[in-house]
Every structure is written in C-alpha cells, then in structure tokens.
Amino acid sequence: LNLPLLIFSQHNIKKMKKKRMWFNFLLHLRKLNRDPKIDKKLRRSHQALNLQKRKKKRKKWKNLHLSLFKSLQGKGNPLK
Numbered sequence: 001l002n003l004p005l006l007i008f009s010q011h012n013i014k015k016m017k018k019k020r021m022w023f024n025f026l027l028h029l030r031k032l033n034r035d036p037k038i039d040k041k042l043r044r045s046h047q048a049l050n051l052q053k054r055k056k057k058r059k060k061w062k063n064l065h066l067s068l069f070k071s072l073q074g075k076g077n078p079l080k
Contacts, residue, residue, distance in 0.1 A: 026041060 023045065026045075
C-alpha cells in the first residue's frame with residue numbers, strides 16, 4: 001500500500017482530493033491490492049457524493065415547484 005502512496009506527495013494528494021481523480025486513484029490502488037479499508041473509503045466517498053447530488057436535485061425541484069405554485073397564485077415572481 002505504501003509504494004504507490006510514496007509517488008504522490010502530500011500536496012498532490014490534497015489537490016487530487018478536490019478532484020474526481022482521487023476516486024480514480026483509490027480505484028487504481030484497489031486494483032493493485034484488494035485492501036478492504038480502501039474499499040470502504042471508496043464506497044463511503046461515493047455514497048457521500050451521491051447523497052449531495054440527490055440533495056441538490058431535490059432542492060432544485062422543490063424551489064421550482066414553489067415558484068410555479070406562487071406564480072399560479074399570482075404572488076411573487078416565478079423563477080427568480
């Protein structure tokens with residue numbers, strides 16, 4: 001596990017974490033050696049990401065419905 005991690009300095013890892021590359025990197029590690037800890041980490045990060053996406057979508061639709069409802073009632077401006 002340490003060998004591939006040594007190639008990437010701490011700074012690079014920080015940069016990668018911000019991007020999706022982090023997931024690819026973890027996947028790559030997982031292929032090199034099936035480490036259950038990495039599997040867990042990967043699953044968790046993906047779950048968290050999907051949850052955020054769902055929340056965003058839900059919020060978007062909720063706002064849209066609210067604005068449409070208000071426009072039907074003739075109150076407020078629809079689709080701000």
